Amino acid sequence: MSVIFRTEGLSKHFDSLKAVDGVDFAVEEGTIHAIIGPNGAGKTTFFNLLTGNFPPTSGKIFFRDEDITGLPPHVITRKGIGRSFQISNIFGGLSVFENVRVAVQATYGDFPGIIIRPKWLGEVEEKAHAIIERVGLTPFAHVQAATLSHGDEKRLEIGLVIAASPTLLLFDEPTAGMSLEESKQTMAMLQDLATRHTIVLIEHDMDLVMSLSHTITVLQNGRKIAEGSPAAIRVNPLVQQAYLGTAV
């Protein structure tokens, strides 16, 4: 398997706060790679760097050997990286269908059909319905997204993220605030997605992380303190210390 995504010495300093400090990170294609660490470890800041929310203070990011450091989010997305957020980031005032349709449309080029309708409209709508089916939201297709339950919102966001068929998926705490049942469903969905995409996720749910991921990276205070298979991480003394007694 080849490395599809990696960072070299990635750092982000906010004045004197080193939110991310010299992180070397590599993801193998087709795997599920989890990032864990205590609160304040810099996980979300790390994600924000990966998706171009802001430029790093130093270091580089490579996607398939292409240097994507400092590129804006919409360009990075176009290269095949999709991202979900801790707090569901969807289009509240639009219906579920309209949400997914605009996500699919993004792959069809810029400023389409302002006056004359392009021929691919039907195709976009079919694909949108297929994705809604995949994330299990078909009965809600014409419901306003803001009225969805928390779990359904997260599923909609996953739908938005996979709509452009990205190669790499970044999920920021996909099961946050979910019930046991919903978490299990999300886990199944992630496993299904892993057959077609490479996945990196930030998670606090240790059961999910341990059973799902191939590789785990542990961050603390902005630094990488451990990396390896779930079994290796479980017995790693540094990791246990970082969590201060939390069962790993």
Added chain:
Amino acid sequence: MATAVSGPRTGWRSMIPLLVWAVVLAILPWFLVHVLKSNVALGTNMVIFAMIALGFNLLYGHTGDLSFGHAAFVGFAGYIAAYMILNHGWTFWPVIIVSIIGAMLLAVLLARVIVPRSSGIYFSMLMLASAQVLNFIGERWNSVTGGDDGLQGVLRPTHVLPHSPLNLNNEFNFYVFCAVIAWVLTLLMWRIVNSPFGAVLHAIRENRQRAEFLGYNVVRYKINAFVLSALLPAVGGVLLGYYIGAVNPGEMNWTESGNIVMMTLLGGAPTFWGPIVGAFLFKFMQQYVSNFTQFWEGYIGIVFVGFVLFAPQGIWGLVEAGWRNLRARRAS
């Protein structure tokens, strides 16, 4: 905010609102003269501002950017038109084309400078400041703009159609002329708003960050929406010049831009037809309340503030919400 468009999007059924609009335009003169005891000229005024508000709302209601300086495009196009008519004797079609191009070039300039550097209320205020600068230039560049008095003596066009000379000095004829233009431009707006491009604008309005993370270059879309939103106000500015027979720098004042904002909100910014409803109502109130009191702007201000506080979706927003409720109840 409710979805900006409701109802079927394709097929002849989706054209029904546009047909209703045509009927409204046809009936309006009769309604104004016989029911409201007013005159056709008020109708022309209403229709021109309906156009201006509709264009403005592409940027506000559909994209989410509130510009407090859109009167700049109305005035700028009006000045170009008046200048060409008075100094070079141009006829209607060259005038309208050049004025539109001029206003949209101005829009490109302002958009490229302001949109990437600001958003939210700062964007609103920078647009206000820009319009004020144009206002000042209009007041002081006497040789070109006629200074405080503006440019006067703009006559109605005579050669609009190739073979038949239309007498547009007749108020009714001029109304029909403006109404036809308004209907065609409404159709254009309808196409834009319901296009895939329009869908992206709505997404940007709902959640800019999410749109960016789907791969959309949000700044470029906003700039394009901005430029398109100047088109209808520009046409309105030219027609206004013909209607009044003059242009003056006060048209670009920020309070004029504020009027555009007010009529759009009153009518219903999150809807397609809201701005038209708002413009009609605003112009009507302007005419009528001013007959009773010289402080009519204060009363309009009170109504406006009331809507901002209690019904920001506007009159048409309330109507559409009521319509949806009715449909939902019938279905269950």
Added chain:
Amino acid sequence: MIATIFDGLTRGMLYVLLALGLNIILGLMGVINFAHGSFFALGAYITFTLSTTIGLFPAIIVAALCMAILGMIMESVFIRRLYSRPPEHVLMFTFGAFLIFVQVIRKVWGDEPKPLSPTGWLAGSVNLGFSQYPTFRLLVVAVTIVVLVLVWLMLVRTNLGLTIRAGTRDSEMVSILGINMPMTFTVVFGLGSLLGGLAGGLEGPLYNIDPNMGAIYIITAFLVVIVGGIGSFWGAVVGGLIIGLLQELIVQLIPGGSSAEDIVPFAFMLLVLLIRPRGLFGTEGLFD
């Protein structure tokens, strides 16, 4: 020439007070108050009405206090309802309020400009060595300096000041610390409005009082805020003084300059923004 500079400083002091009031509210609450211009105008008009009964200087103080109260009422009764809405709604509300206030002024005081001249001890002039200078103008400078010192002390020495300086971004953080944010907002709005009313009261005897004065000054105040930096105390001070000075210099020293008077703030703002997009002392830009 020196007299011109003093004139510029006097005018600048008005801008400083007005812009500082706007800036305090904007920096903490993210609100651009269009009605700030109305508080300015009402400050002048109330001063005009009261000055014949209680004297000019007391009238100015009372007017400023009235504006503080009016501002607090407006915030707590109306603006508070709009915090959960998109910020454009607050902007539109304050715009509507401004329109209403203009008509109220017209109705109560009429359309004619009101003349207001300093009387009694304020009417004379002081020998500054190089020339005689109007007492009232010196008073404006003195009052503004005193007020600025008080505001500065409040900002650096009190909890309220700390909260204001923490700014909008940290208002969530601050409320977690147990500070009553709703009341803080109201107090800050009152303080900003007080400064606006004070500026108006001082402006009346200097220049003119008419129903449109709010509209003209509010835009200059906003430009000063942009030039100086959003939420910045020193930005308002330096920006206001510079723009006031520039305007006086151009009007008095350049023939035909009075027609360019209104463009000066815009031109200066463009210049500053090109060099420092965040304003002279700004820490956050115009971006969201």
